[in-house]
Amino acid sequence: MSVDGKVRIVTTSWDDGDIRDLRIAELLHARSMRGTFYVPIEPFNGNPSLSKTDMRALITEGFEIGAHGIAHEIMSEVPVGKLDYIVGTCKAIHEDNLGQRIRMFCYPRGRYTGLVVQALKRAGYEGARTVRLLATDTRYSPFDLPTTTQVYPHTRVEYLRNIAKARKLGRLHDYVTRLGLGDDWVEIGKKLFDRVLHEGGIWHLWGHSWEIDQLGLWDEFAQMLDYVCRRQDVLYVNNSDLPQYVTRRPN
Numbered sequence: 200m201s202v203d204g205k206v207r208i209v210t211t212s213w214d215d216g217d218i219r220d221l222r223i224a225e226l227l228h229a230r231s232m233r234g235t236f237y238v239p240i241e242p243f244n245g246n247p248s249l250s251k252t253d254m255r256a257l258i259t260e261g262f263e264i265g266a267h268g269i270a271h272e273i274m275s276e277v278p279v280g281k282l283d284y285i286v287g288t289c290k291a292i293h294e295d296n297l298g299q300r301i302r303m304f305c306y307p308r309g310r311y312t313g314l315v316v317q318a319l320k321r322a323g324y325e326g327a328r329t330v331r332l333l334a335t336d337t338r339y340s341p342f343d344l345p346t347t348t349q350v351y352p353h354t355r356v357e358y359l360r361n362i363a364k365a366r367k368l369g370r371l372h373d374y375v376t377r378l379g380l381g382d383d384w385v386e387i388g389k390k391l392f393d394r395v396l397h398e399g400g401i402w403h404l405w406g407h408s409w410e411i412d413q414l415g416l417w418d419e420f421a422q423m424l425d426y427v428c429r430r431q432d433v434l435y436v437n438n439s440d441l442p443q444y445v446t447r448r449p450n
């Protein structure tokens with residue numbers, strides 16, 4: 200906590216375990232930033248993926264590995280009877296391979312139900328990340344962790360749709376007024392980071408390395424990181440540090 204009593208947190212998360220995650224880790228590490236890599240057990244889309252050795256090296260550098268299903272299952276579509284098996288197995292395999300407790304889960308495509316949350320709690324997870332955007336506040340459940348911005352050129356319509364799904368009027372108001380209905384992800388990221396500096400809160404950047412690579416976003420990504428790194432009174436953490444800072448369950 201800083202002198203003014205506000206908590207300012209920066210975290211990042213990276214989905215799917217693609218081998219190009221190593222480039223993300225390099226860019227983060229060079230700026231003393233942290234992050235959680237959510238890796239399914241089976242390679243996503245058949246792409247080359249992080250090996251056990253890669254994941255161990257990431258942990259040694261201070262990053263975290265989180266679970267992302269066995270085969271990137273859309274959890275809301277998994278038969279209820281298989282939920283415990285999937286969330287338990289992907290956790291156990293990573294723990295076996297890495298010799299470390301897996302504390303966080305990320306819902307593939309952000310889809311889940313209350314039954315999925317119950318299964319995660321039974322398996323011993325401490326929290327889970329969604330794909331909701333534009334959040335900087337701390338008022339949500341550890342199993343409903345939103346994000347702030349994605350390394351992806353979303354359109355205005357996509358931002359509005361994402362806000363509508365989150366059913367957060369405050370976020371809609373912010374998007375229209377403070378962010379001026381913008382669609383430049385770096386600008387949105389900077390403005391929301393400035394807000395966290397002023398008001399406190401959590402700034403959470405996420406993305407997919409395969410997508411950053413395909414869309415040629417590495418330079419913009421580095422520019423975004425340069426803006427938020429090495430700031431005074433900001434804590435740079437992995438996702439499993441978030442549950443202790445979120446304060447209230449949503450209604």
Ligand SMILES: [Zn+2]
Pocket residue numbers: 214215267271307308
């Ligand atoms: Zn994914």
